Amino acid sequence: MGKQRNHSSYHLRRWIKWCFLLVATIALISGCNFVSSQRNSPQKSVDSVASSAEFRTVHHVLGETKIPIHPQRILALSGTTDLDTLLALETPPMAAGVDPSYHTKNGFFPHFNGKTDGIQPIPTWPKPNLEQILQLKPDLILGQRNYVEPVYDRLSQIAPTFVYENAIGNPEWRVVFREIAAAIGQSAKGEQVLNDLEQRLSQLKEALSKQNHETEISVIFYWTENRYVYSIFGKRSFGGSLLEELELPRPSAQRFDALSQDVSLELTSYADGDIIFLLNYSEPEEVEKLIENPLWSQLKAVQNNRVYRVNNIHWYTPGVLAAHAVLDDVERYVLGRSGSSDGARSLER
Incomplete structure (x- = not known):
């Protein structure tokens, strides 16, 4: 009987010791995981901030749009003032809209002077091909209001879409230029480009005045x-x-x-x-x-x-x-x- 008690006591002590070691092990693992999570949590916050900082909200004539700070695949949907602006800012888009009846014969507008190398022309007149635009995977779409507005909701589902007023017939066309420059984060460059134009206008005006034209x-x-x-x-x-x-x-x-x-x-x-x-x-x-x-x-x-x-x-x-x-x-x-x-x-x- 005494031997049985000693034997039972021995097994009880072993069982208690095993339970203690199990609890300690679990506590140790939990502690390590906690430390690891604490170390990783600041990094997650930084990543989250960085991710949110990749976009900014920009207002335009049809509302507001979250635009990538550094867009890499811009589509100049109208292929007119938007394409002119991007080329003047030395930020060529990956694709631009064209009127097939004109482009097939003449290419891009002649005053772009060879600045369109590498830009893919896509037929967007009289209306854009949304499936083709989807396949292009743009990260920013630019286009004038009278052309974009009928399909704005569907374009916005493909990529952030910035809409500007048609500058034709508007002597204040520089406002549109500045809006597009700001939308792609090139406001400073835009002012430099406009200043160069103003300087040329001033010099030409002076030359015309001297000749009493x-x-x-x-x-x-x-x-x-x-x-x-x-x-x-x-x-x-x-x-x-x-x-x-x-x-x-x-x-x-x-x-x-x-x-x-x-x-x-x-x-x-x-x-x-x-x-x-x-x-x-x-x-x-x-x-x-x-x-x-x-x-x-x-x-x-x-x-x-x-x-x-x-x-x-x-x-x-x-x-x-x-x-x-x-x-x-x-x-x-x-x-x-x-x-x-x-x-x-x-x-x-």
Whole structure:
């Protein structure tokens, strides 16, 4: 009986000792895990802060959007002012929208001067292909309101979408430039780019003043959709607003505060001036028909061989690069000295 008690007591002590070791082991493991979690928790907080800092909220004309601070795959959906702005900021997008009927024949706009190498053109006119955009995996989409608004909700599901007002017909187009520059975190660079443009405008204005230029500048566009009218550009046109800044006089019929006005071919006097910039889009053969019209030959600028055919794109669509192309035309054909653009040629008669 005594041996049985001793035997039971022995097993009881072993069992208590085993339980003690088990509890100690569990406590030790729990303590290590706690220390590990404490060491890792600050790192998790840092990672969380870093993750939230990769985006910032930007307001635009259709609301607000969380935009990557450093977007890597930008889509310039409109392929106009948005693409011009990105190229001027030396931040080319990975893709840009194009009108297939124009791009197939002409490529990107000529005033972009070879800055579009590596940019994928995607047909987005008359409406974008959302499936193609999804496959491109953009991390930021830029586009003008009148084009983007109908599909904004669906575009926003693909990527953060920043929408700007159409700058055409708005002399305050620089506001749009600044908005896009701010959206991609390039405000400082944007101001530098604008300052360079302002400096050139100032220098050109001074040069024109020294030559006492009272030359009236006519700006017309022959609308190929209707062979019986042409359009004269007013003060709110992009090219017209730049001529205003240069204080170059316009014919009295073109001093209206609007984008443009359609005029019948019989009213050729509305087109006349000391110099005519004849804007051409993509059908030069139709412009040839205009200048063969007998009424055309009555114009003073025609008789003095001062009609110059220039590209409609940069006179019509606002942007910094477009502005420099307009100034190239003014410098070449009004001052008579060479600019840097090759987009214009004289209409020799």
